[in-house]
Amino acid sequence: MATSDIQVAEHALQHHFADMEQQQETSTFGMWMFLVTEIMFFGGLFCAYLVYRASYYQAFVEGSQKMNIWLGATNTAVLICSSLSMALGVRAAQMGKPKLMAVLLLITIVLGCGFLGIKAVEYHEHWVNHEFPGPNFHFETGDPAHPATDPVHTEIYFSLYWAMTGLHALHMVIGVGLVTWIIIAGLGGAYSRAYFTPVENVGLYWHFVDLVWIYLFPLLYLISKKHGG
Amino acid sequence: MATAVQTVERENYLNSDYGIKSWLLTTDHKRIALLYLVSITAMFWIGGFFAMLIRLELLTPAGDLVSSDTYNKLFTMHGIIMVFFFLIPSVPATLGNFLIPLMVGAKDLAFPRVNLLSWYIYMVGAITALTAMVMGGVDTGWTFYTPFSTTYSNTHVMGAAIGIFITGFSSILTGLNFIVTIHRMRAPGMTWRRLPLFCWANYAAALIMVLGTPVVAITLLLVALERAFNIGIFNPQLGGDPLLFQHLFWFYSHPAVYIMILPGMGVINEIVTCFSRKRVFGYEFVALASIAIAVLGFLVWAHHMFVAGISVYAALVFSLLSYLVAIPSAVKVFNWTATLYKGSIRYETPMLYAFGFIGLFTVGGLTGVFLASLGVDVHVHDTYFVVAHFHYVMVGGMVMAYMAGLHFWWPKITGRMYPEAWAKLSALLVFVGFNTTFLPLFIVGYMGLPRRYHAYPPEFQVLNVLSTAGASILAVGYVLPMIYFLWSLRYGEPAPPNPWNAVGLEWMTPSPPPTHNFDETPIVTWEAYDYEHQPQEEVTVGH
Amino acid sequence: MWKNLPLFPERASALAWQVDGLYFLLLGVSAFFTLLIFALILVFALKYRRSVHPHAVQIEGSLPLELAWTLIPLGICMIFFAWGSLIYFQEARPPKGAMEVYVVGKQWMWKFEHETGQREINQLHVPIGRDVRLVMSSQDVIHDFFVPAFRVKADVLPGRFTELWFRPTKTGTYHLFCSQYCGTDHSRMIGQVIVMEPVAFQAWLSAEGATGTLPENGQQLFQQLGCATCHRFDTQGRGPNLTGVFGKAVLLDDGRTVVADENYVRESILNPGAKIVSGFKPIMPSFQGQVSEESLMALVAYIKSLAQPQPNEPGGNHAPAPEKSNVQ
Amino acid sequence: MKQMQEEHFDPMSHLVPISLYVTIWAALMVFTGITVFAATVELGVFNIVVALLIATIKGTLVVLFFMHLRYSTKLTMVTVVAAIFFLIILFSLSMTDYLTRAWSTSLR
């Protein structure tokens, strides 16, 4: 290991740890613990989803038919790609290549913003179509042969849709911020082969956000293509 | 014995640095513990003040002291402050913060800056909630049941909910820090089987904080969203199910009652062993009971909803599981009692509080068993019987344990002894006052007086007067320690490193401890509570 | 007992004894354990105090003891569980042929309507010895119907019916409390349950008078709201013939079956799309916001009456539990 | 100290080859395609089963490889399992209520 690496590492060693190994394992474990809390945080919403979907299946089907599957699928792909570039970015950091890392993480950010952009397009569409819960909510299937059977509960579907994807999007925004911070710090020489824990942890966070979407997509977009009745 | 002459003190965490900034920017777990101590004490007084107003109102059957709206706000704010801003952080954030690194032989918690952050988050949450209260208060009850909270209440529900939401993250971060610290920061030789039971208990509580708090956070967020945007997740008029709110709320708030008792149980282990000079009876069982309580505690939440309109079959399941969670608590009570057997017992103040804890927790826990029984709960649900039950476990249990712990570790924390005679007197007052306040409420409750009643039928008055009288005694019992603790900071005798001749790493470092806790990292070669090998001679203190 | 200081609630229902019995058992066991713990603490604390017992005897623990105090409380708990559940299931299963009263809770009053049409506010008159079943719902927030003397209690929810039953065994006037916090005047949402001799009750009923029985009112509404245009009493209507529907299993178009209980009828009126009867099109309009809680109850009572061969004998249909079930 | 560090601690130990990352990525993309396709086929209740199964496979891949769980300590694995366990408790015990509410025919 190069001496400069060791210096970076020693600089990063906090006083209350015995050595870098302890510090690294501790912070990674801490990050996983944090992700556990995130799982439970989203878990509350998923639980609400489960309860209402089990009870008002038809209403959920009709709501989900308002989703643009292609945009949703594209966004899934975009996120998976961003996860790949993130994983490769962490790998670059592991190998002590800050420039490569910066490039890869920049790609991640671009993809992340792309996701948010597409999401914004979808949001806009729902908004104009009065598919935002509240006083302005108005729901029609758009197919005269199959009028909305249960618009009351379709509104719940949309409440959950907005809450879940909104919370997810918020996590994306935070993620983009964190990755930006890592890029800046990385280019400033903060990380090395001996010390790259923050990169790894932000990576974990990013993948987690991807993971949430992997579930959101089928649950919200792909319930059933069958029409009412 | 120390003389009155002030000698030059050695460097410790209190005198290593001065000035407000050195406190507000500290990452030292001991200083953060003190920050928490000050904040939650303030919250306790506010909550206690509301309690006194409640009790004064209930002196007469007619609602004549305050208006009904005011009364509703009083018990809501009393509940919110006491639960979220006092009792949940009480032992963990103060004693736990101070002691866990010391007990496991670490220099600090795993994430010192996160620890400081969690105090700031706590303060932001507390100030948000207090602001909501000053601006006019909130009247939903601490349980925020929908659709009252989402649609009908026109008080500051948002402010309170967001305050709790924010504070939730402080609790999450504290729990996370504890778990990681206990896993990763133990000194060489400090195996899980040698870990003080205080750490085990806080570890179990931390599990709940990490796994449960996020769910209540999202739930309260949904309540806030529902109020703001009129979306319909819980609102029956918009097709929602109000019971879903209760499920999500209690998914956290039942386990949360174990956040409120486990750390107290941990305190009791340390004190009972120390003052009977014995190793704890059945170490493994007590340790595992903590974990069992934490895990099983997640399986019983709907016992708060037996008459709420849930499926009767679900009620059956939850009732059964509620009994299971009572068993590990029983195991603990019996093990503490057995620890006393053939001990060498001394009645210092912490021990008196510990006795009080065991007795009152037993009463509170056993009345919990009444409530877990479906047939009886139908009658006593939402009556004063429930109020009495939870004050027995929370005040008779946890607050007692907190007081016990404060007295026990006060010399370690401040380097000063408290006045023993006054402390004993106030322990007695608390015990007597507490029982006078809450024992009558069981009777009133079984007679059928619903809780959250501003006015009540006259036949309940006598017992209510008794309760209010008890509360005044209780108030004195709490005010006294406040005074003598403050007094001791200046005039108390300087404390030796180990005034109780106790075992445990925290006693092997000076009082107050140096900033880095230990001059050199300790290497542990002995079991927990190894009183056998502790020298017998007494360091006589403060008599 | 002193007049001003009763220490125990009156017992005025058939179930009260059972609840009290279990309560006394719990009390006994708790007293035993509490005294045991207190006594042990006291004895140990005195016997082994430092001055007489300066050297503690170290004891590791004892597996038999641990097992004993795990298993014995567990066994005791199972008794509590079994007994408590028995009572609860009795409470949850109203006997057949109960007299029915419809209850609407609202901030902050109780409204009652007897099947025979009499309405009351904050007072409920019932005859002694007769099973009374309450069908309850709330107009706004959650309330809770609680009569301590009967040891019964159930939340009254907005958006759905809940039920509760009791059989009064003692004449008198008893407290009725709202036991779920519901806002400003929660503590004033109280009333009385007046248990009368059957003769007196009949007298009260006729003195009270009513404009039509509840099903009759429901029938009127059924005409006024235009239900009758689709729901005819033959097979020609656009909607199903409602005769005999209540209490039976209904086949839905997605293959599920549900039992047509009060909540089903309620949902059919307010949110007809949620469950579509097999063979029909989802054309029934929602009456959400057009019918008050009371009208809804009248409609339910009417549709229920259509399924009853003899009046006054509510046809208890105990169809087997449907396989796939649903939230109401 | 420096010596010890180098002996005991090799942060590069779980350097995953690029090819593996790319394989995982490809698998994820393929599964995304499959799940979209599966949704266009009417399978009744199995639609949701298939969708969740695929999502779970995808999630597992992400967690194991992108998030390096495969190369992590046992403790981390236990942590993840614990989170899933408590999530399942939340779901299943909530559903005991919702799924059995209609069993009771007493509300005739």
Ligand code: HEA
């Ligand atoms: C610190 C807090 C705390 C603790 C530890 C407990 C502990 C327990 N609680 Fe309590 N509870 C609350 C705080 C707490 N509770 C609060 C705040 C509420 C009301 C919330 C609200 O609505 O506002 C409440 C309400 C509440 C209810 C709902 C009542 C209702 O609203 O209708 C129920 C029902 O099952 C219940 C049960 C239990 C049980 C079984 C235990 C068990 O864990 C107790 C176990 C302990 C023992 C059993 C004692 C020791 C054992 C022995 C000495 C041996 C002998 C034992 C046997 C033979 C069994 N509690």
Ligand code: HEA
């Ligand atoms: C953590 C928990 C905690 C603590 C410590 C307490 C402490 C006390 N509580 Fe509290 N209580 C709750 C948690 C707690 N409570 C909860 C969760 C509720 C339910 C709320 C709801 O329904 O939503 C509740 C509800 C509740 C009620 C029921 C209200 C109702 O349903 O209508 C009552 C009534 O007696 C009560 C009384 C008391 C008393 C007398 C104390 C005493 O122990 C307080 C002692 C402290 C002091 C006395 C403060 C110190 C002294 C002073 C400040 C001196 C100056 C003041 C004067 C003498 C006027 N509480």
Ligand code: CUA
């Ligand atoms: Cu109605 Cu309380």
Ligand SMILES: [Cu+2]
């Ligand atoms: Cu509980």
